Amino acid sequence: MAEILKVENLHVHFETSAGQVKALNGVSFVQEEDQIFCLVGESGAGKSTLALAIMGLLPQNASVPAGRVLFDGVDLLRAGTGHLRRIRGKEISLVFQDAQAALNPVQTVGSQLEEVILAHQDIPTRVATTMCLEILRELGLPEPQRIMKEYPFSLSGGMCQRVMLAIALVLRPRLLIADEATSGLDVTLQAEILERLKSLCKDLHSAILLITHDMGIVAHMADEVGVLYAGTLAESAEVIPLFKEPRHPYTWALLQALPRLDDVDKKLAPLPGVPPDMINLPEQCPFLPRCQKATAKCRLDRRPFLEDIGSGHRVACYNPVLALD
Ligand SMILES: Nc1ncnc2c1ncn2[C@@H]1O[C@H](COP(=O)(O)OP(=O)(O)OP(=O)(O)O)[C@@H](O)[C@H]1O
Ligand SMILES: [Mg+2]
Numbered sequence: 001m002a003e004i005l006k007v008e009n010l011h012v013h014f015e016t017s018a019g020q021v022k023a024l025n026g027v028s029f030v031q032e033e034d035q036i037f038c039l040v041g042e043s044g045a046g047k048s049t050l051a052l053a054i055m056g057l058l059p060q061n062a063s064v065p066a067g068r069v070l071f072d073g074v075d076l077l078r079a080g081t082g083h084l085r086r087i088r089g090k091e092i093s094l095v096f097q098d099a100q101a102a103l104n105p106v107q108t109v110g111s112q113l114e115e116v117i118l119a120h121q122d123i124p125t126r127v128a129t130t131m132c133l134e135i136l137r138e139l140g141l142p143e144p145q146r147i148m149k150e151y152p153f154s155l156s157g158g159m160c161q162r163v164m165l166a167i168a169l170v171l172r173p174r175l176l177i178a179d180e181a182t183s184g185l186d187v188t189l190q191a192e193i194l195e196r197l198k199s200l201c202k203d204l205h206s207a208i209l210l211i212t213h214d215m216g217i218v219a220h221m222a223d224e225v226g227v228l229y230a231g232t233l234a235e236s237a238e239v240i241p242l243f244k245e246p247r248h249p250y251t252w253a254l255l256q257a258l259p260r261l262d263d264v265d266k267k268l269a270p271l272p273g274v275p276p277d278m279i280n281l282p283e284q285c286p287f288l289p290r291c292q293k294a295t296a297k298c299r300l301d302r303r304p305f306l307e308d309i310g311s312g313h314r315v316a317c318y319n320p321v322l323a324l325d
Helices: 047-055 081-087 109-120 125-138 144-149 157-169 187-204 215-221 239-244 249-256 296-300
Strands: 003-016 019-032 036-040 062-071 092-096 175-179 207-212 224-229 232-238
Touching: 003 047, 003 207, 019 036, 019 047, 019 062, 019 207, 019 224, 019 232, 036 215, 047 062, 047 092, 047 175, 047 207, 092 157, 109 125, 109 144, 109 157, 125 144, 125 157, 157 175, 157 187, 175 187, 187 207, 187 215, 207 215, 215 239, 224 239, 224 249, 232 239, 232 249
Parallel strands: 036 207, 036 224, 092 175, 175 207
Antiparallel strands: 003 019, 003 062, 224 232
């Protein structure tokens, strides 16, 4: 498969009154065409920072001391605003959790959708309207004609989320970044929207970078998975090897915490301990204080880097979990 996005050694810091938050500390991965890459991690791991960095939407207090974000070979971190404007919404689009807040409250759904199309394509409004109706229908919105005339406040959270996805997908972007895009919705609705998203993106040949903290969603959606911990990838692999043979103790612990179909009485155990302070990150492995497999090397050495242990399965650990552990 062809490579569409390549993130290389990405570092992002935020200046705050309390000190410098080291949100991303050398993240590297490749997203391929037509692929669903799930980025999973706890709150504060740096997932949204990564999404914003790719889109060139980092806030004022952010800096990027190192790294590249290559899209079609162009480094988006150093691209001009004109280039970014052409790419955003057309080649790469972003959807996040709070759809109701992202939509313009005083503009109808239809005009917001049409606006996106007409900003990038010189076509008659009539054609744009047809495109809108089609994408709304494909995302499972009943009566798209009526929805087009509605204002966001009169729609439910689930409908707003579908409208946001419609806006993000109407131009058939090559990459959709969905940052917790369905998190606020109830589980059944979430599953339905994700299912539609998956099949629609396959039809449109759009790749998805799906950001979530939910391993259940990862299992259902991912082709490839990256496990982010304290601003670095702890592990990345294809979905089946990752679930069957997790190598990083953090991934292993996350999977242990999942309820299992064959063990329905097992309670969801929260992971003991807390993530590190991102202002005073240790030199050693950031997972060290919570790790059950830590050795003397882990306590003494600088943090391990992500290494390929075969077939593209990468792990950043001096003492990875073995199948028989
Ligand atoms: N604008 C900002 N200024 C200062 N610190 C920030 C800013 N945005 C994020 N951070 C910090 O950067 C780190 C990563 O935040 P980020 O929002 O990327 O995490 P996340 O993985 O998306 O978490 P969540 O699951 O809660 O959405 C956190 O420590 C966060 O407090
Ligand atoms: Mg986030």
